[in-house]
Amino acid sequence: MAGVTKRFGEHTVLDGLDLSVRTGRHVTLIGPSGSGKTTILRLLMTLAEPDEGTITVDGQRLFPATEKEVREVRKKIGMVFQQFNLFPNMTVLRNITEAPVTVLGLDRDEAEARARELLELVGLGDKCGMRPSQLSGGQQQRVAIARALAMRPQVLLLDEVTSALDPELVAGVLDLLRDIARSTDITILAVTHEMNFARDISDQVLMFDAGRIIEAGPPEKIFSAPEHDRTREFLGAVL
Numbered sequence: 001m002a003g004v005t006k007r008f009g010e011h012t013v014l015d016g017l018d019l020s021v022r023t024g025r026h027v028t029l030i031g032p033s034g035s036g037k038t039t040i041l042r043l044l045m046t047l048a049e050p051d052e053g054t055i056t057v058d059g060q061r062l063f064p065a066t067e068k069e070v071r072e073v074r075k076k077i078g079m080v081f082q083q084f085n086l087f088p089n090m091t092v093l094r095n096i097t098e099a100p101v102t103v104l105g106l107d108r109d110e111a112e113a114r115a116r117e118l119l120e121l122v123g124l125g126d127k128c129g130m131r132p133s134q135l136s137g138g139q140q141q142r143v144a145i146a147r148a149l150a151m152r153p154q155v156l157l158l159d160e161v162t163s164a165l166d167p168e169l170v171a172g173v174l175d176l177l178r179d180i181a182r183s184t185d186i187t188i189l190a191v192t193h194e195m196n197f198a199r200d201i202s203d204q205v206l207m208f209d210a211g212r213i214i215e216a217g218p219p220e221k222i223f224s225a226p227e228h229d230r231t232r233e234f235l236g237a238v239l
């Protein structure tokens with residue numbers, strides 16, 4: 001994205017932001033609450049539109065773009081939300097097969113076979129027929145991860161995926177994501193306040209403050225030798 005500005009009323013949340021992520025890279029966005037991190041993911045998911053600037057994904061236009069262009073790009077991007085956002089009235093299996101069938105046009109048998117594989121991967125092979133409300137928060141988030149992966153996205157967006165979980169469930173979900181990050185060539189853009197997770201999975205860490213990237217670098221540099229005072233203050237407060 002280039003020159004992206006996003007305002008809510010008088011409040012400029014992103015201020016002429018330039019951000020490019022190379023294919024296959026794992027990038028984490030850290031920084032104080034309200035600094036604009038989640039807004040970036042929402043722009044990429046087309047849940048919000050910038051006021052200025054351009055966004056492209058894999059060379060294809062996302063903003064400004066025609067509806068058809070947006071539909072094409074959206075297929076390449078999967079997102080996992082803080083609050084899971086599963087469909088409550090569908091079984092676990094159906095939650096995962098719905099988009100591949102309706103959006104990608106997979107036939108239902110094929111989608112189900114893939115969903116079962118993904119549920120095995122996330123450790124929930126025996127939960128196909130359950131409803132989300134019958135699962136723990138950690139299990140629901142694993143289903144949400146499987147659902148995102150079922151679309152075979154090139155880019156996975158993770159928005160503070162453990163912040164709604166009970167503390168004892170956090171490690172399992174982060175371990176799963178670490179495994180996924182290691183074993184696939186998917187591009188990951190993660191907003192997180194789990195600094196150990198950021199350190200483990202990132203090729204690059206971006207430190208945000210007030211809608212700008214104030215410092216960027218590999219995790220060993222950002223966490224061990226931050227250059228910016230604001231980064232030092234932030235890490236001092238959260239580590």
Ligand code: ADP
Pocket residue numbers: 008013031032033034035036037038039040191
């Ligand atoms: P972060 O993820 O870094 O905590 P966000 O991107 O969620 O920050 O939010 C940045 C700022 O934008 C916050 O001050 C937030 O209140 C504001 N904001 C986000 N979404 C909306 C919205 N839909 N309407 C008004 N303000 C919003």
